[in-house]
Every structure is written in C-alpha cells, then in structure tokens.
Amino acid sequence: MNRTTSVATLVLLAGLGMGVTFLVHHTSAARIATEQRLIDSQMLLDMLPAGSYDNQPLDQPLAVDNIALANSTLLGGYLATRSNQPSAVLLRSQTVGYTSTIELLIAIDANGKLLGVKTLKQAETPGLGGRIADWPNAWLHLFTGKSRTDPADTGWALKKDQGQFDQMAGATTTSRAVINAVHDALRYFDEHRQQWIGSSAHE
Structure with missing residues (x-):
C-alpha cells in the first residue's frame, strides 16, 4: 500500500x-x-386530575414571562384544555424564601380554585424550610380548593400575621413567602381569567 x-x-x-x-x-x-x-410533563402535570385535560399543556404556553408581582415573579404558564375548552392553568412562580429563591408550580382550575401547589426548585434550610420540597406535601395541600376570595385577602397570611394559615414548623419566612406567592398567582389569574378561560367556567 x-x-x-x-x-x-x-x-x-x-x-x-x-x-x-x-x-x-x-x-x-x-x-x-x-x-x-x-x-x-410528569413533573409539571401530576397535579392535574386524571381525565381533566386531553391536550399537551406544555405545548400551549401562556403569554407569561418574568412578570413581577407584589411578592413574586411569574416565570411562565400553560393552559390545559379538554375537548378544546380550558380546564386549568399552570403558573410557574418564583419567590424569595429564607435562604434561597423558591420556584413553585401553581395549578388553578377554570373556576379559579387551586388544584395544588408544588415546589419545583428550592435551597431552603434542610429539615426546616427545605421540607417545602417534599412531595406529596401536607402543608402545601392546605391550599387545595382555596381561591382568590376564599379566604378573603386578609386571610392569605399566617395565623401569627392574623391570617388563616398555619406555618411549617420552624419555617416562618419560607411559609410566608409561599403564601404570598400563591396569593399573587390567584390575583393574577383572576385579572386574566377572561383572557385565558373566557366564559367556559361555571361558578
């Protein structure tokens, strides 16, 4: 060669x-x-009840991108539909906890009721605020079924702040941050409900 x-x-x-x-x-x-x-998909959609949607919500993003609210920032959102009718909205929210930023996923049904709240990212103190990452999470479950008006605005606070919610033991700052972020998301949903949901919801 x-x-x-x-x-x-x-x-x-x-x-x-x-x-x-x-x-x-x-x-x-x-x-x-x-x-x-x-x-x-599994991580973001497991708060939606089985059979409550038949689209791919991650393929239907909402026009929500780094929107600063009173106590948090909305990073994004998705629309779930069933038979082409809106059934739920998923909002990704970021707030500041005790030692870190906390990223939450907040699921709201077409009538404005919370389907659930889930922690996506956090670096809070292990054993204290860090328990916010546990899933399922008994403390986060307290929000399920609540809405913009249930409780009233003054109720969206810790009991020690004259509100209606207990705190996670030893995690006052983390608890307060999450409550405020969820309340922010519900207010924003209420303000944009007609745009996102239209008249398909039933009170």
Missing part, C-alpha cells in the same frame, strides 16, 4: 467515523430530548 492510498484510507475512515458519531449524537439528542420532555 503506497503513501497516497494510506492517506486516502485514513481520510475515508475519519470521514466515516465522523459521520457515525454525528448520526449517533443526533439520534441520542432526539431521544434525550424526548425523555426529558416526558420527565418535565
């Missing part, structure tokens, strides 16, 4: 190797993206 043939063979092998590497990477990237999408 002469030098020219050897170089040509090496170039060919290198080209084949690059092609195979690209193909494997492209195929793997698509598979990884699909798997990540499934994980995201």
